[in-house]
Amino acid sequence: SDPGLVARARAAKEALGDRVFVLGHHYQRDEVIEFADVTGDSFKLAKEAAARPDAEWVVFCGVHFMAESADILTADTQTVVLPDLAAGCSMADMAAIDQVEECWDELVEAGVADVTVPVTYMNSSAAIKAFTGRHGGTVCTSSNARTALTWALDRAGRGGKVLFLPDQHLGRNTYVRDIGGALEDCVVWDPHRPMGGLTPEQLRDATMILWRGHCSVHGRFTVEAVEAARQAIPGVRVIVHPECRHEVVELTDEVGSTEKIIKTIAAAPPGTAWAVGTELNLVQRLAAQFPEQRVVFLEKNVCYCSTMNRIDLPHLVWALESLVDGRVVNPIRVDPDVAHWARVALDQMLALPG
Ligand code: 13P
Numbered sequence: 001s002d003p004g005l006v007a008r009a010r011a012a013k014e015a016l017g018d019r020v021f022v023l024g025h026h027y028q029r030d031e032v033i034e035f036a037d038v039t040g041d042s043f044k045l046a047k048e049a050a051a052r053p054d055a056e057w058v059v060f061c062g063v064h065f066m067a068e069s070a071d072i073l074t075a076d077t078q079t080v081v082l083p084d085l086a087a088g089c090s091m092a093d094m095a096a097i098d099q100v101e102e103c104w105d106e107l108v109e110a111g112v113a114d115v116t117v118p119v120t121y122m123n124s125s126a127a128i129k130a131f132t133g134r135h136g137g138t139v140c141t142s143s144n145a146r147t148a149l150t151w152a153l154d155r156a157g158r159g160g161k162v163l164f165l166p167d168q169h170l171g172r173n174t175y176v177r178d179i180g181g182a183l184e185d186c187v188v189w190d191p192h193r194p195m196g197g198l199t200p201e202q203l204r205d206a207t208m209i210l211w212r213g214h215c216s217v218h219g220r221f222t223v224e225a226v227e228a229a230r231q232a233i234p235g236v237r238v239i240v241h242p243e244c245r246h247e248v249v250e251l252t253d254e255v256g257s258t259e260k261i262i263k264t265i266a267a268a269p270p271g272t273a274w275a276v277g278t279e280l281n282l283v284q285r286l287a288a289q290f291p292e293q294r295v296v297f298l299e300k301n302v303c304y305c306s307t308m309n310r311i312d313l314p315h316l317v318w319a320l321e322s323l324v325d326g327r328v329v330n331p332i333r334v335d336p337d338v339a340h341w342a343r344v345a346l347d348q349m350l351a352l353p354g
């Protein structure tokens, strides 16, 4: 990256000292990760955000829903900054709050809302998290989805249901692969169709009502790519993120959050070959970090997460230098009522065992 910008970022961080805390998600570019005080998956970053109450500013190098959660979890005296407001998440955008409220109204009408517990993936707007908090549910991330879903099913009781938002794949993979549930217990709620496109019988018989959302990056990994990797590299271990489609996940050796993918590869003996199905910035970094292993990208036709990539060094320098000049650019401020209820759902997640 541009040496002039690197020097400016360094100087601005030095000038701000402990007043600024920079968080970086594992999918961020190398040029940004270099300046992160802490890197992590979305669960680790949610916990870390609250860990430095003395920092006036938390510069969040990640996407909008993560910065919103950080704002909710940090002290009122702290301000969270997202260096580029266009860093959203296509999956989070697939569940709008009015669609989710409409879905709930239909569940009430069908007589099943009483026995339904909402679980929302961290990758959702603060409004969806608030909806979840109001209805006694929990947030989850890819690293605690199993515990969260077990908790929710237990809370729903015998014959109860979970409304899982907004990633159908994480919901299905967790229910079937981690909990041992049956694929037939899952139905998909399509927000663009009346009654989600479901019959009353389908709704009555379902245990998992999966919102029709997916990640535009992870949804592109294919069964053919897993087969091709196994053919090309004998003995290869395939590891993917649980946002991948169920038929892909079923063929892999390991599934896990970004943090788990890193730890699994770090712990493997030298000479292990890996085909990794997650965002490209992370896979390239892993390949460079563990040269004694062989780390390859699972699929030729998948690219970077374009919104994660919006945060680049020029945006980070702009955000940091503005703070040095006494200006806060791109503050993320969640409406207090929404923040209150979203915090209920986030605290529920943080209180889960393990
Ligand atoms: P993690 O929870 O593993 O950090 O994943 C977040 C994400 O956006 C994956 O696409």
Ligand code: SF4
Binding pocket: 063, 088, 089, 090, 091, 092, 123, 215, 216, 217, 218, 243, 279, 305, 306, 307, 308
């Ligand atoms: Fe959203 Fe997918 Fe990008 Fe993660 S990788 S931030 S889920 S679009």
